[in-house]
Amino acid sequence: xxxxxxxxxxxxxxxxxxxxxxxxxxxxxxxxxxxxxxxxxxxxxxxxxxxxxxxxxxxxxxxxxxxxxxxxxxxxxxxxxxxxxxxxxxxxxxxxxxxxxxxxxxxxxxxxxxxxxxxxxxx
Amino acid sequence: xxxxxxxxxxxxxxxxxxxxxxxxxxxxxxxxxxxxxxxxxxxxxxxxxxxxxxxxxxxxxxxxxxxxxxxxxxxxxxxxxxxxxxxxxxxxxxxxxxxxxxxxxxxxxxxxxxxxxxxxxxxxxxxxxxxxxxxxxxxxxxxxxxxxxxxxxxxxxxxxxxxxxxxxxxxxxxxxxxxxxxxxxxxxx
Numbered sequence: 001x002x003x004x005x006x007x008x009x010x011x012x013x014x015x016x017x018x019x020x021x022x023x024x025x026x027x028x029x030x031x032x033x034x035x036x037x038x039x040x041x042x043x044x045x046x047x048x049x050x051x052x053x054x055x056x057x058x059x060x061x062x063x064x065x066x067x068x069x070x071x072x073x074x075x076x077x078x079x080x081x082x083x084x085x086x087x088x089x090x091x092x093x094x095x096x097x098x099x100x101x102x103x104x105x106x107x108x109x110x111x112x113x114x115x116x117x118x119x120x121x122x123x
Numbered sequence: 124x125x126x127x128x129x130x131x132x133x134x135x136x137x138x139x140x141x142x143x144x145x146x147x148x149x150x151x152x153x154x155x156x157x158x159x160x161x162x163x164x165x166x167x168x169x170x171x172x173x174x175x176x177x178x179x180x181x182x183x184x185x186x187x188x189x190x191x192x193x194x195x196x197x198x199x200x201x202x203x204x205x206x207x208x209x210x211x212x213x214x215x216x217x218x219x220x221x222x223x224x225x226x227x228x229x230x231x232x233x234x235x236x237x238x239x240x241x242x243x244x245x246x247x248x249x250x251x252x253x254x255x256x257x258x259x260x261x262x263x264x265x266x267x268x269x270x271x272x273x274x275x276x277x278x279x280x281x282x283x284x285x286x287x288x289x290x291x292x293x294x295x296x297x298x299x300x301x302x303x304x305x306x307x308x309x310x311x312x
Contacts, residue, residue, distance in 0.1 A: 010275040013286055017279040036248060038194045041133050042124055050240045053247065057287045066282040068248030070140055 017062070030064040030109050035080035037071030043078035044097065051098030052081075055105050064109065077120060083108055092120045124197065126236025127161065127225075132244060133194040134163050134221055139249050141167030141219065146245075146252055150238065151259040152227060154303040159207075159225040159232065166218040175213045198223055205229035239295045242267070246290065247281050258298050265297035 034040070034049045049068070056064055074080055077094030083104060084090045091114055093104060100118050107113045114122075124130055131148065138146045143165035151160040170178065181196035199209035206226035213219040225232050242256050246269050256267040272281075272290070279286065 007271075007275055009289060010272060010286075013283070013289060014276050014279050016285060017276075017283045034244075034248065036132070036136055036244065038133050038136075041129055041136075046129060046132055046237070046240055046244055049244045049248065050237070053243060053282070053287055053291075056282060057284045057291070060284045062283060064282055065280050066247055067250070068136075068139075068244065070136060 029086065031082075031084040032064055032066045032109075033082040034066070034068050035070070035072055035074075035078055035082075036068040037075070037078075039071050039075035040078040040080065043075075045079040047098050048079040048081065048096050048101045051101040052105065055102050059105075061105065061109070064105075074120070080120070085109060085112070089122050091122050093118045094120045125233055127159075127201075127233055128236040128238045128241040130194070130198045130201070130223075131161055131163070131238075132241040134161075134198065134223075135241075135245050137194065137221075138163060138165035138167050138219065139245075139252055141165060141169070143167035143218065144251075144253060145255070147255045147257070148242070148245075149257045149259070150235070152235075152303055153259070153261055154227060155261055157227045159227045159235075161223045162220065164218065164220040169215045169217050169219055170213040171215050175211050178211055179209065195221070201225075201233060205232045238298060239291060242294050243287075243291060247287070250281055256294070258301055260301040261303045263301040265301045267294060267297060 032052060034045055034052065036045050036049070052066055055061065056066070072080065074094065079096045081093045081096040081101060081104065082090055083093065085108070091108065093100070093115065095118055096104065100115065104115050107115050124133070131150070135146060135148060145166045147164045149160070149162040179195050179199045181193055195209065195211065202209045202223045202225055206229055207224040209221070209223045211219065211221050246254050254269045258265045276286065281287070281290065
């Protein structure tokens with residue numbers, strides 16, 4: 001079975017993404033980091049990650065970079081998600097269930113309003 | 124952890140923490156031999172023999188082996204309770220290979236779970252790592268090498284919506300197309 005079925009699809013995706021980026025450069029980049037140590041995974045971080053990726057896909061949210069990190073020493077508050085919007089300070093959230101993750105994307109990333117009830121720190 | 128795919132995610136994180144540049148993941152389900160195998164091989168910093176001997180023992184793990192933590196002992200216990208085993212081979216400076224094998228039909232074997240989400244999490248979450256994922260079902264094979272995708276995208280982040288959809292569909296279809304007919308454990312929850 002071939003590794004990649006349709007490289008042309010990827011070429012098209014790249015062209016579209018480049019076009020979008022030109023339009024979006026003013027709005028600032030968004031970094032989302034999900035804590036995925038053993039503690040995070042056991043607490044459900046993969047489902048949190050999945051919810052974030054699904055929301056990006058479903059709502060067509062461009063310009064969000066999603067990465068992972070290991071245990072940051074706050075195991076009891078996992079799953080932990082850190083969000084940085086443009087030049088704004090980094091906001092660390094705890095107990096981020098898939099539902100909370102969707103709220104963060106909608107309220108914080110989308111509308112600039114920090115989800116206060118799950119905020120751990122701003123740095 | 125309730126899914127083998129969550130264990131897989133956890134063990135693969137060790138490879139990233141060990142500064143691996145290339146990580147190869149293999150998942151094999153074979154109804155003919157009734158075995159399920161997971162292999163994670165990396166070119167990270169590796170461990171000396173003494174550390175390797177300790178990483179699967181939860182009561183000896185200390186801060187110096189913290190990057191391994193409880194993940195390996197958990198998986199080893201799960202494998203051994205299903206007529207299987209877990210082995211860790213490592214060489215300092217060369218890399219580490221973890222093999223876990225289970226009796227596929229064992230009543231205590233936890234389900235594979237959401238394998239696509241595990242692979243997606245790794246590929247998206249650690250874009251600096253070169254990931255290769257192979258799924259084998261009764262000898263049929265699906266190979267996903269993320270280098271091909273990354274080269275084609277020329278720096279477009281993997282977390283762009285269209286790219287996400289592409290990756291998710293390709294991995295899901297690749298697994299489903301090669302799954303042994305009687306197996307249902309990999310279906311999305």
